[in-house]
Amino acid sequence: MHESSAPQAADFKTPRRRCIHPINNDTWESIAQREMPDSPLDDAIAQLQSWNLHVFARRVIDDSTGEMGNPILPSDLLFLEPPLVRET
Amino acid sequence: MLDLVIKNGKVVDGSGLPAYIADVGIKDDVIVKVGRVTEDATEVIDAAGQVVAPGFIDPHTHFDAQLLWDGAAKPAIEHGVTTIVPGNCSLSLAPLKAEHRMKLVGMFNQIEEMPHKAFAEGVEWNWQTFDEFVERIRRGLDINVAPLVGHSVLRLWVMGDESIKRTASSSETQSMCDLLDECLDAGAIGLSTSFVDMDERLQPVPSRYADTQELDALCAVLSKHNKILQVVHEFYDTDLTLARVDQLAEISLQHGINTTLSPLFVDRNNPDGAQQIVARVAEQTARGARVWPQVQTRPIDISFNFSVPSLLFIRLPKWYALMRFNEPEQIMANLNDSSIRDALVAEAQGMMPLWNKLVLRQVASEANQGLVGKTLEEIAVLRNSDALNVMIDLSLEESLEAHFLSGDMGHNDDDLVAPLLKHPNVMVGASDGGAHILSFATYGDTGYLLGHFVRDTAHLGLEAAVKKITADPANLWGLGNRGMLREGFIADITIFDEAVVDRGVEYFVQDVPGDGYRYMRDAHGIHSVVIGGALAYDKVNGYHEAHRGQIIG
Numbered sequence: 001m002h003e004s005s006a007p008q009a010a011d012f013k014t015p016r017r018r019c020i021h022p023i024n025n026d027t028w029e030s031i032a033q034r035e036m037p038d039s040p041l042d043d044a045i046a047q048l049q050s051w052n053l054h055v056f057a058r059r060v061i062d063d064s065t066g067e068m069g070n071p072i073l074p075s076d077l078l079f080l081e082p083p084l085v086r087e088t
Numbered sequence: 089m090l091d092l093v094i095k096n097g098k099v100v101d102g103s104g105l106p107a108y109i110a111d112v113g114i115k116d117d118v119i120v121k122v123g124r125v126t127e128d129a130t131e132v133i134d135a136a137g138q139v140v141a142p143g144f145i146d147p148h149t150h151f152d153a154q155l156l157w158d159g160a161a162k163p164a165i166e167h168g169v170t171t172i173v174p175g176n177c178s179l180s181l182a183p184l185k186a187e188h189r190m191k192l193v194g195m196f197n198q199i200e201e202m203p204h205k206a207f208a209e210g211v212e213w214n215w216q217t218f219d220e221f222v223e224r225i226r227r228g229l230d231i232n233v234a235p236l237v238g239h240s241v242l243r244l245w246v247m248g249d250e251s252i253k254r255t256a257s258s259s260e261t262q263s264m265c266d267l268l269d270e271c272l273d274a275g276a277i278g279l280s281t282s283f284v285d286m287d288e289r290l291q292p293v294p295s296r297y298a299d300t301q302e303l304d305a306l307c308a309v310l311s312k313h314n315k316i317l318q319v320v321h322e323f324y325d326t327d328l329t330l331a332r333v334d335q336l337a338e339i340s341l342q343h344g345i346n347t348t349l350s351p352l353f354v355d356r357n358n359p360d361g362a363q364q365i366v367a368r369v370a371e372q373t374a375r376g377a378r379v380w381p382q383v384q385t386r387p388i389d390i391s392f393n394f395s396v397p398s399l400l401f402i403r404l405p406k407w408y409a410l411m412r413f414n415e416p417e418q419i420m421a422n423l424n425d426s427s428i429r430d431a432l433v434a435e436a437q438g439m440m441p442l443w444n445k446l447v448l449r450q451v452a453s454e455a456n457q458g459l460v461g462k463t464l465e466e467i468a469v470l471r472n473s474d475a476l477n478v479m480i481d482l483s484l485e486e487s488l489e490a491h492f493l494s495g496d497m498g499h500n501d502d503d504l505v506a507p508l509l510k511h512p513n514v515m516v517g518a519s520d521g522g523a524h525i526l527s528f529a530t531y532g533d534t535g536y537l538l539g540h541f542v543r544d545t546a547h548l549g550l551e552a553a554v555k556k557i558t559a560d561p562a563n564l565w566g567l568g569n570r571g572m573l574r575e576g577f578i579a580d581i582t583i584f585d586e587a588v589v590d591r592g593v594e595y596f597v598q599d600v601p602g603d604g605y606r607y608m609r610d611a612h613g614i615h616s617v618v619i620g621g622a623l624a625y626d627k628v629n630g631y632h633e634a635h636r637g638q639i640i641g
Contacts, residue, residue: 012368012371013371014330014364014367014368014371016330016334017327017330017331019331021299021300022299024255024299054322054325054328059290060291060292061289061291073292073296073297074255074296074297074298074299074300074302075283075295075296075297075298075299075300075303076283076296077283077322077328077331077332077335079327079331083327084327
């Protein structure tokens with residue numbers, strides 16, 4: 001799954017934070033290019049990583065290098081926007 | 089002639105309807121009458137003054153391994169539980185090829201804290217397929233078992249070591265679907281998967297390498313059998329949980345299946361989080377989706393001693409490695425080495441507020457008995473030290489037999505938990521029964537529900553609470569004619585004293601294969617437990633070993 005197949009935010013009364021599942025072999029760069037094409041690449045990557053610390057800060061063996069890294073896993077959820085401001 | 093009659097009890101039949109006084113007549117393993125029973129019976133139980141309810145169902149357990157040496161899943165039955173669902177969180181013990189056994193043992197050890205020695209000395213590895221596993225545990229079964237099959241083991245079977253490296257090819261996905269199909273035919277009640285768990289190398293478990301196409305294909309198989317999907321999700325984060333609710337809702341709508349995610353905790357620092365999740369679930373339910381969060385009844389606490397790797401130390405690599413990879417003698421030698429001790433103290437210094445609040449709960453020596461029940465901060469004042477060094481000193485003085493309790497770990501605000509427990513979109517579950525045996529007792533959640541939330545604080549009515557742990561899970565997990573006291577239903581029955589029912593205090597006991605220990609709780613107020621029409625337990629005689637437990641699939 002690449003694009004969430006769920007209904008759009010307008011279909012819900014509860015606030016919904018936009019997110020995706022990665023496409024096979026997705027990287028921060030490929031997601032930034034695809035999902036945030038209007039932003040400078042470096043800025044988009046930095047924003048994506050800041051919104052997705054559950055992935056970015058995770059230490060996992062990156063099978064492409066055999067080294068510890070922070071690869072995106074196929075089952076991950078990745079947010080495309082910052083946390084929503086909620087009424088308390 | 090009936091086999092068993094339960095006379096004059098207060099029948100709480102699992103439907104949620106008001107209780108009434110009646111008899112329950114049983115022939116073979118079936119309830120044949122609920123009302124005034126005049127027919128003679130081989131055995132009669134006088135239940136006057138007692139509640140007669142359907143046997144409790146625990147839908148989130150990890151008793152998988154224990155069932156291989158204990159067909160009663162003790163102490164589940166004595167707490168009134170008659171049916172357990174093992175195989176949660178992507179981990180089941182079948183299907184499992186011989187060459188993958190130690191890999192799976194490592195995952196169970198890491199994720200569910202089941203000791204390696206328990207597997208080594210308690211398990212005869214004489215199965216590979218799910219069918220063979222079911223036949224293996226069916227022998228001598230006292231409790232009913234409704235097993236899930238784990239997504240990670242399906243991947244391990246089909247992909248081997250590649251299961252923790254990459255997505256599956258289309259042919260591998262098809263092989264997993266075929267395998268799941270076989271498991272469901274053999275008695276599995278559904279599939280479990282995990283989006284969060286790590287293996288013994290602290291690397292993601294196989295199910296986390298599955299893409300959505302793979303999960304979708306597996307759910308199509310569940311749909312064919314009308315079976316449930318269970319997931320353990322990023323429960324520590326509200327936004328991620330909301331997104332998982334949406335994901336499960338789409339799966340449910342596409343395939344027409346029930347889905348459940350566990351656990352759902354309340355967090356005092358984010359009191360609105362759980363309510364937002366429940367609101368999203370209700371919204372998805374209104375669309376026709378079936379997404380059911382599970383909430384546990386008990387507050388979170390963790391007990392530990394230094395001889396085992398506690399969850400409390402998971403973010404302290406030096407500490408965790410010390411306890412994870414060393415025998416007690418080596419651990420003591422390390423703690424007595426001043427340079428190693430200094431490094432450990434330095435690593436844990438930042439968590440001093442936590443260490444200060446720890447309570448010394450158990451020691452072996454007479455010399456330190458007077459300190460039991462005090463916080464480490466209090467003991468530190470007495471010893472002119474600090475909590476961290478006191479914890480190390482006490483562990484050395486007690487040859488690592490000093491036990492510490494970290495209470496107040498969350499999920500302990502009744503005003504936040506109770507609304508979840510009674511919410512129509514939330515299931516009571518997530519006990520983790522049989523897991524984390526060296527960190528806390530996962531037994532007695534139903535007693536805590538009935539004692540604390542029903543009797544002591546009146547947050548729930550008795551009938552509503554019983555429905556939450558009987559008919560509701562029976563319906564959702566597809567357990568057939570169980571979970572209610574109705575004619576034609578299977579006679580799984582728990583008789584208890586509502587004025588007394590509760591969980592007992594937690595204690596440490598050596599009863600695990602391999603001279604292993606676990607934290608345990610006794611039950612209070614359980615009078616008798618009937619499984620498959622026969623007495624399985626009563627408070628006077630204990631376990632009856634009737635072996636009437638069934639595989640429910």
